[in-house]
Amino acid sequence: MSKVGVIMGSKSDLPVMQDAIDILKGFEIEVEVDIVSAHRTPDKLFDYGKNAHTRGFSVIIAGAGGAAHLPGMIASLSPLPVIGVPVKSSNSIDGWDSVLSILQMPGGVPVATVALNGAKNAGILAAQIIGAQDTGVRDKIIAYKEGLKTKVNESAKDLK
Numbered sequence: 001m002s003k004v005g006v007i008m009g010s011k012s013d014l015p016v017m018q019d020a021i022d023i024l025k026g027f028e029i030e031v032e033v034d035i036v037s038a039h040r041t042p043d044k045l046f047d048y049g050k051n052a053h054t055r056g057f058s059v060i061i062a063g064a065g066g067a068a069h070l071p072g073m074i075a076s077l078s079p080l081p082v083i084g085v086p087v088k089s090s091n092s093i094d095g096w097d098s099v100l101s102i103l104q105m106p107g108g109v110p111v112a113t114v115a116l117n118g119a120k121n122a123g124i125l126a127a128q129i130i131g132a133q134d135t136g137v138r139d140k141i142i143a144y145k146e147g148l149k150t151k152v153n154e155s156a157k158d159l160k
């Protein structure tokens, strides 16, 4: 079974990253959560990035704030797709520091960057990557999208 690694630079990122964990669990996808920091735990970062694909992960979601080097460094080490979540941390420059650090990767080392604090979309994107091969997960995504459509249509009824 596919597993998603959700990592973040600090436990202070957890309130944001929880959205990715929750939506993945809603799709019944196994999630393993950890704190990994390029700056504070560089040895752990190297170990995680080099070995994630041998540990049953299919996708890695990496969230960090400020000088957010974690997603890019993981992408440099791992053959797995990496989804980056810019986190608006407490002393950030309105989140722009994180957005630009994660978004502006050099050619050859992609990180699929979602919106600032966009962990929910990171979870959905990870599920969609898994669903490209796994029809059970794909069906859950189809149902999820149907749910979105129904919600919008229901909300529009009040306007008539």
Ligand SMILES: Nc1c(C(=O)O)ncn1[C@@H]1O[C@H](COP(=O)(O)O)[C@@H](O)[C@H]1O
Residues within 6 Å of the ligand: 008, 009, 010, 011, 012, 013, 036, 037, 038, 039, 040, 063, 064, 065, 066, 067, 068, 069, 070, 071, 087, 089
């Ligand atoms: N950007 C990084 C990295 C990294 O990129 O490796 N490690 C920690 N951090 C970020 O520092 C911010 C403040 O962390 P603390 O709240 O622990 O001081 C967090 O948003 C974290 O993601």
